[in-house]
Amino acid sequence: MLAELQKAIFTKLSTAVSLTGIPVFDYVPQNTAFPYIKVDNSTAIERSNHSKRGREITTTILVWTQYHGSKQSRELLEKVDKVLDRTSLTVTGFTHVLTYVEFCQVYTQPDGFTQQGVIRVRSIIEES
């Protein structure tokens, strides 16, 4: 379930018109230019019924920018938020019930220049 949902989120972000020109990664190659988006960690908790398996999955998406101030990372987070919040996802082999944004935050890295935006989405999926 985790892998298929990650693929769906990756595809949604990669094909979003509002994010054109912003690369999306699972693995970030060295020396990648800023800004970029990384589909990061996932956690899953049980949400089955008596006949089907189900999971409630949180996926963390990181937005990396280098910019004087946090404006760029906030704007990019907002775009990711609009793409994923209450969106429909195609999750192969599963029924996607719901995805919504539950958390956003921007962190300034120790160099005082690099910004890490964190956005966490929660999804509910069930076996088809």
Place this chain on the structure above:
Amino acid sequence: MSLKSHGVILEVGDGATPSEVFAAIADIGDLDEATVNREVETITSHSSQGVEVVPVGVPDYGEISFQVPHSAAPALRGLVEIGAKKNWKIKTPGASGTLETMSFAGYVTSYGVPYTVNGVQMANVTIRISGKPTFA
């Protein structure tokens, strides 16, 4: 030995005679089986020699409550509206196959769907048992 409760099947009969056909209700969530109890009435009097005297009433098998996706069981709401008594079966899982089947007649007495902003449309359903269930 403890057994898992996952895999409970709730079935409803079609009312046909002589061979009633039972169909499973899909994707039910947590199910609370009825608690059988007897009402107790205190009739202690001055001649009860200083102890409580409590005759018991008849057994009451109470009600069953469970959750089910609203999209999977709209007919259950209709059963509340028409007040039809149905035959039901609850099959509990054993180590292999069905451990026990509880058969009973009952009415769907409530059906409600809380529409939470970040939730799933799950209906809360109650069946009031009428009469005595059988256990096989």
